[in-house]
Amino acid sequence: MTLVEELLLQPVSTGILLGAVLMVLLVVYLFSSDSDTGKEPPGPKPLPVLGNLLQLDLSRPYVTLCSMSKQYGSIFTVYFGPKKVVVLTGYQTVKQALVNHAEEFGDRDINPIFYDISQGFGILFSNGENWKEMRRFALSTLRDLGMGKRGSEERIIEETWYLREVVENFKVNTNNCTSMDPSANILKFADDTKVIGLIHEGDESAYRWRVDQVVLWTIYNNLELNSAKTVEMRMDFRRSPLTLPTVTIFNRTVSAVQSFKFPGTTTTKDLTWDSNISSMTKRTQQRMYFLCQLRKFTLPQELMVQFYTTIIELVITTFITFWVSSVPKHDIHRLQRIIRSAETNGVKLPTLLDLLTSRIRKPFDTTQPLNYAISNIISAIVYGSRFEYSDPQFQKMVNRSNENIRITGSASIQLYNMFPWFRLWLKDWKTIMTNREKTLKDIMQIVHSLQETLNPQECRGIIDCFLACKQKMEAGEKNSLFHEQNLLHIISNLFAAGTETTSTTLRWGILLMAKYPHIQDQVQQEIDRVVGGRQPVLDDRKNLPYTDAVIHETQRLADIVPMNLPHTTTCDVNFQGFFIKKGTCVFPLLTSVLKDENEWESPYTFNPGHFLDEQGHFIKRDAFMPFSGGRRVCLGESLARMELFLFFTTLLQHFRFTPPPGLSEEQLDLTPAVGFTLSPSPHKLSAVNRFA
Numbered sequence: 156m157t158l159v160e161e162l163l164l165q166p167v168s169t170g171i172l173l174g175a176v177l178m179v180l181l182v183v184y185l186f187s188s189d190s191d192t193g194k195e196p197p198g199p200k201p202l203p204v205l206g207n208l209l210q211l212d213l214s215r216p217y218v219t220l221c222s223m224s225k226q227y228g229s230i231f232t233v234y235f236g237p238k239k240v241v242v243l244t245g246y247q248t249v250k251q252a253l254v255n256h257a258e259e260f261g262d263r264d265i266n267p268i269f270y271d272i273s274q275g276f277g278i279l280f281s282n283g284e285n286w287k288e289m290r291r292f293a294l295s296t297l298r299d300l301g302m303g304k305r306g307s308e309e310r311i312i313e314e315t316w317y318l319r320e321v322v323e324n325f326k327v328n329t330n331n332c333t334s335m336d337p338s339a340n341i342l343k344f345a346d347d348t349k350v351i352g353l354i355h356e357g358d359e360s361a362y363r364w365r366v367d368q369v370v371l372w373t374i375y376n377n378l379e380l381n382s383a384k385t386v387e388m389r390m391d392f393r394r395s396p397l398t399l400p401t402v403t404i405f406n407r408t409v410s411a412v413q414s415f416k417f418p419g420t421t422t423t424k425d426l427t428w429d430s431n432i433s434s435m436t437k438r439t440q441q442r443m444y445f446l447c448q449l450r451k452f453t454l455p456q457e458l459m460v461q462f463y464t465t466i467i468e469l470v471i472t473t474f475i476t477f478w479v480s481s482v483p484k485h486d487i488h489r490l491q492r493i494i495r496s497a498e499t500n501g502v503k504l505p506t507l508l509d510l511l512t513s514r515i516r517k518p519f520d521t522t523q524p525l526n527y528a529i530s531n532i533i534s535a536i537v538y539g540s541r542f543e544y545s546d547p548q549f550q551k552m553v554n555r556s557n558e559n560i561r562i563t564g565s566a567s568i569q570l571y572n573m574f575p576w577f578r579l580w581l582k583d584w585k586t587i588m589t590n591r592e593k594t595l596k597d598i599m600q601i602v603h604s605l606q607e608t609l610n611p612q613e614c615r616g617i618i619d620c621f622l623a624c625k626q627k628m629e630a631g632e633k634n635s636l637f638h639e640q641n642l643l644h645i646i647s648n649l650f651a652a653g654t655e656t657t658s659t660t661l662r663w664g665i666l667l668m669a670k671y672p673h674i675q676d677q678v679q680q681e682i683d684r685v686v687g688g689r690q691p692v693l694d695d696r697k698n699l700p701y702t703d704a705v706i707h708e709t710q711r712l713a714d715i716v717p718m719n720l721p722h723t724t725t726c727d728v729n730f731q732g733f734f735i736k737k738g739t740c741v742f743p744l745l746t747s748v749l750k751d752e753n754e755w756e757s758p759y760t761f762n763p764g765h766f767l768d769e770q771g772h773f774i775k776r777d778a779f780m781p782f783s784g785g786r787r788v789c790l791g792e793s794l795a796r797m798e799l800f801l802f803f804t805t806l807l808q809h810f811r812f813t814p815p816p817g818l819s820e821e822q823l824d825l826t827p828a829v830g831f832t833l834s835p836s837p838h839k840l841s842a843v844n845r846f847a
């Protein structure tokens with residue numbers, strides 16, 4: 156969003172005021188002479204006060220900055236309002252600055268919103284002694300608690316089980332199919348807007364009727380009758396679908412069901428089936444109802460599956476026969492056309508069989524389950540215990556932290572960073588501050604309850620370790636940095652930096668699998684071959700080169716922290732022939748490294764081959780820098796890499812991810828949403844259990 160667009164969104168009085176300021180500045184600019192910038196990095200000419208704001212897309216500044224680098228080179232100066240920023244682009248330049256000149260480029264630029272959030276405490280947004288001591292404490296404690304080692308591997312594996320259970324539960328619940336109206340069910344579960352578009356009818360009942368027919372015709376075409384008992388029936392059905400008396404089929408259905416014996420006390424006789432036969436032959440709805448009733452009986456899992464499959468196939472076959480015999484020929488032809496047109500447009504029509512056997516799962520938004528699972532890893536490290544996903548306090552903490560990360564990247568907060576006096580008008584600023592207050596209060600509550608049961612010899616998590624250090628310091632050193640403010644901000648830093656980043660990366664990974672099913676196939680084949688049905692562990696990584704390459708390529712393409720966090724120079728620096736003054740804000744653009752055209756064969760496409768040699772072995776790439784580098788390199792890199800590997804392989808081992816019904820792979824959108832980190836735009840996916 157450009158500044159002009161942003162102004163249009165402001166209240167009228169603010170808009171007029173800023174508009175007037177803009178005009179004055181423009182006049183000053185036009186009559187000003189070029190200033191001599193000496194050996195400072197070049198860049199577009201700035202307006203007084205506004206700088207280069209008019210040229211920047213504030214919602215996606217990294218896009219503008221990357222295109223500016225084509226004109227001004229890999230080091231250039233740009234003014235965000237009155238604030239001067241030196242932008243570094245491309246692998247060679249960014250690496251040289253962050254790694255070879257780590258000290259000079261190693262401070263954090265603490266802009267107004269970062270200061271409001273942390274007041275200079277914690278790790279993410281602090282500098283000097285405070286940063287050094289808190290980072291050292293966090294790293295050594297995380298190491299002692301087993302981060303990057305066995306201890307956290309076990310915790311992550313345990314959490315993958317909880318997550319699997321949640322994903323597994325996103326299925327079509329056939330117990331609720333009381334309406335037995337397939338079109339209603341399809342509408343309810345499939346969000347099938349594409350089909351609506353194809354049918355071109357406004358009238359809902361006409362639409363429903365047609366959806367019924369599309370669905371049934373699809374079933375008719377796709378029906379796969381596997382059970383031995385139904386093969387014979389299927390032959391009959393194929394031979395003369397329109398003439399075979401329905402009652403014959405139904406009688407066969409009944410006898411097939413009745414001859415189906417299963418152990419235990421429950422037999423088909425208990426199902427009061429006989430007494431309902433006549434009415435069921437009259438009305439398909441009742442047959443479907445019968446099907447739902449069957450679910451109430453407790454049978455062993457394998458028998459249930461086998462039994463349902465048989466019944467569903469038989470009942471549907473009957474259902475179709477009814478329908479086919481009652482639909483006029485010209486409607487059938489019309490339906491054939493609709494289906495052909497749907498197929499040409501890449502629409503996959505869900506079948507009722509799919510729906511009833513739960514082969515189509517209820518599409519779900521991956522955001523919350525993944526956020527909760529990943530946040531629980533940090534919870535276990537910080538507090539020493541996990542939360543239930545349904546715990547409202549936990550949900551609120553995770554959601555608030557994610558909301559803050561999203562809003563921090565908004566155009567209005569960028570404006571606030573340039574003109575801090577603007578904040579009182581900004582709703583976004585108020586939301587961030589309210590979320591911050593509530594989160595710190597929640598953390599404080601948990602700290603107090605842990606304090607009551609603290610045993611300094613046996614730390615349950617980072618909070619215990621911090622409190623133990625605090626006690627020790629209080630006994631000796633004055634002016635200790637182990638005070639409450641640092642504790643609260645370390646914790647909120649770890650949650651903020653460690654939850655959204657990792658879960659967003661995982662969400663991209665799963666979305667990319669649904670979009671590129673042939674790549675998903677290869678990942679699943681590799682997992683099946685190497686791991687089989689057992690739990691994947693970290694040691695498997697070396698034997699899963701393709702899966703590892705897919706995870707790396709996901710991180711590269713998803714590019715979730717495109718601008719990096721802002722740095723600042725700790726002293727005057729001479730770098731690649733340019734002079735950069737002490738205290739200058741520096742953006743080492745990670746996006747320009749992860750998509751550097753000199754480093755990657757196909758920078759803008761999803762290509763796991765970037766990380767594989769010709770024999771299919773995994774290869775490391777220097778320009779893979781999603782965690783940045785040097786002095787401020789991500790503190791949670793090794794934990795994040797473990798989480799990504801274990802969650803991704805476990806999910807892919809158990810589930811096939813697909814677009815929701817009615818959407819093709821091509822229609823899955825990879826445009827990122829606006830935010831400080833780049834997350835996928837809102838979407839839903841279906842997860843089909845591969846072993847059900």
Ligand code: HEM
Pocket residue numbers: 263278279280290648649652653654656657660715716719720721781782783784786787788789790791792794795
């Ligand atoms: C895929 C997951 C992750 C990505 C892509 C990521 C990326 C980053 C990036 C780009 C930075 C800024 C580095 C710089 O200023 O040059 C950073 C800093 C940081 N990250 Fe991560 N991160 C991830 C996961 C985590 C996790 C799981 C944790 C917590 C255990 C964590 C904790 C931190 C902290 C505390 C900092 C601040 C470091 C400092 O200022 O000294 N991150 N991360």
